[in-house]
Amino acid sequence: MKNKRQEAILSIIARSDVETQEQLLDLLNQAGFRATQATISRDIRELKLVKSMTGRGIYRYERAVRQEQPIPKFNSAVTESIVRVEVSLNILVIHTYSGMAQAVAACLDSMKLENILGCVAGDDTIMAVARDERAAALLAETLRNMIHTL
Amino acid sequence: MKNKRQEAILSIIARSDVETQEQLLDLLNQAGFRATQATISRDIRELKLVKSMTGRGIYRYERAVRQEQPIPKFNSAVTESIVRVEVSLNILVIHTYSGMAQAVAACLDSMKLENILGCVAGDDTIMAVARDERAAALLAETLRNMIHTL
DNA sequence: AGTTTCCTCGTGTGAATATTCATAGATATT
DNA sequence: AATATCTATGAATATTCACACGAGGAAACT
Numbered sequence: 331m332k333n334k335r336q337e338a339i340l341s342i343i344a345r346s347d348v349e350t351q352e353q354l355l356d357l358l359n360q361a362g363f364r365a366t367q368a369t370i371s372r373d374i375r376e377l378k379l380v381k382s383m384t385g386r387g388i389y390r391y392e393r394a395v396r397q398e399q400p401i402p403k404f405n406s407a408v409t410e411s412i413v414r415v416e417v418s419l420n421i422l423v424i425h426t427y428s429g430m431a432q433a434v435a436a437c438l439d440s441m442k443l444e445n446i447l448g449c450v451a452g453d454d455t456i457m458a459v460a461r462d463e464r465a466a467a468l469l470a471e472t473l474r475n476m477i478h479t480l
Numbered sequence: 481m482k483n484k485r486q487e488a489i490l491s492i493i494a495r496s497d498v499e500t501q502e503q504l505l506d507l508l509n510q511a512g513f514r515a516t517q518a519t520i521s522r523d524i525r526e527l528k529l530v531k532s533m534t535g536r537g538i539y540r541y542e543r544a545v546r547q548e549q550p551i552p553k554f555n556s557a558v559t560e561s562i563v564r565v566e567v568s569l570n571i572l573v574i575h576t577y578s579g580m581a582q583a584v585a586a587c588l589d590s591m592k593l594e595n596i597l598g599c600v601a602g603d604d605t606i607m608a609v610a611r612d613e614r615a616a617a618l619l620a621e622t623l624r625n626m627i628h629t630l
Numbered sequence: 631a632g633t634t635t636c637c638t639c640g641t642g643t644g645a646a647t648a649t650t651c652a653t654a655g656a657t658a659t660t
Numbered sequence: 661a662a663t664a665t666c667t668a669t670g671a672a673t674a675t676t677c678a679c680a681c682g683a684g685g686a687a688a689c690t
Binding site: 331332365366367368369372 | 641642643644645646
Binding site for chain 2: 416417418419421423424425431450451452455456457
């Protein structure tokens with residue numbers, strides 16, 4: 331059901347101005363779909379819809395204009411030394427094999443990533459400060475993917 | 481209004497079994513209070529009420545019996561080296577006597593505290609990243625208590 | 631081997647609840 | 661008084677919690 335429903339949502343918001351999830355829910359019902367607000371909240375996130383202004387103070391759900399972030403490419407010395415990556419707010423905590431933290435941090439520094447303000451390293455732990463929470467989450471995910479592909 | 485309302489809530493849950501916030505809302509209305517679910521959700525947090533089981537799978541709001549969190553126990557080597565603990569958002573900054581930071585940090589690491597993502601240490605300062613602000617505040621308080629009791 | 635039974639997971643979901651977002655009304659502060 | 665903060669709040673939305681259901685195994689049995 332989920333796929334059909336999400337297609338229906340895309341179709342609906344393409345046709346009409348939807349101001350609230352409640353309203354979207356009504357329209358879905360008319361189209362024969364049964365769901366709750368919680369469910370379409372999740373649909374909206376998965377579809378990456380955004381609620382934006384139109385004209386005079388009126389909201390409306392739309393497809394996000396998706397612009398890909400340029401993905402930083404890491405050399406293997408970095409990724410092979412990383413054990414685990416965690417995030418809290420805008421801080422990345424990167425665990426490395428013992429003794430590698432300094433090297434990895436130096437490498438990260440040298441890449442001059444736009445969204446990393448700086449980092450400090452101990453023996454097996456690096457703390458990196460990202461520009462904001464979004465950047466932190468994004469970088470963490472990228473790093474984790476690098477690890478998984480080893 | 482807020483105080484009266486919260487008193488009313490305490491009174492109501494003392495008298496009757498309240499299973500949901502919706503139900504509490506009804507009872508408040510009958511008592512002449514006007515509010516929404518969002519508001520009593522906040523009231524409940526402020527009053528530190530908890531939703532607990534009674535008998536057969538039935539929920540009920542009650543005043544929390546304040547039981548201390550299982551406090552991680554630190555060995556004295558840690559606590560005796562700590563001078564001061566400060567928090568900013570999810571970051572703990574722990575000041576130690578000169579030269580002790582590495583040792584204390586190592587010790588903290590070894591405890592594998594669930595809510596500490598990791599930490600790095602210089603000579604007399606440790607920066608530890610907590611999972612979130614709540615965890616940071618809680619740990620800071622715990623550490624401070626340890627210091628005070630020296 | 632083929633099947634059956636029993637797990638264990640993952641996924642999707644609604645109900646309940648918490649949180650975000652925007653404002654209105656107090657309360658300083660200049 | 662005008663302006664800047666707080667505080668409390670409702671509407672909208674997101675998240676938590678509990679559960680149902682189906683897809684893979686793995687073990688037990690035939």
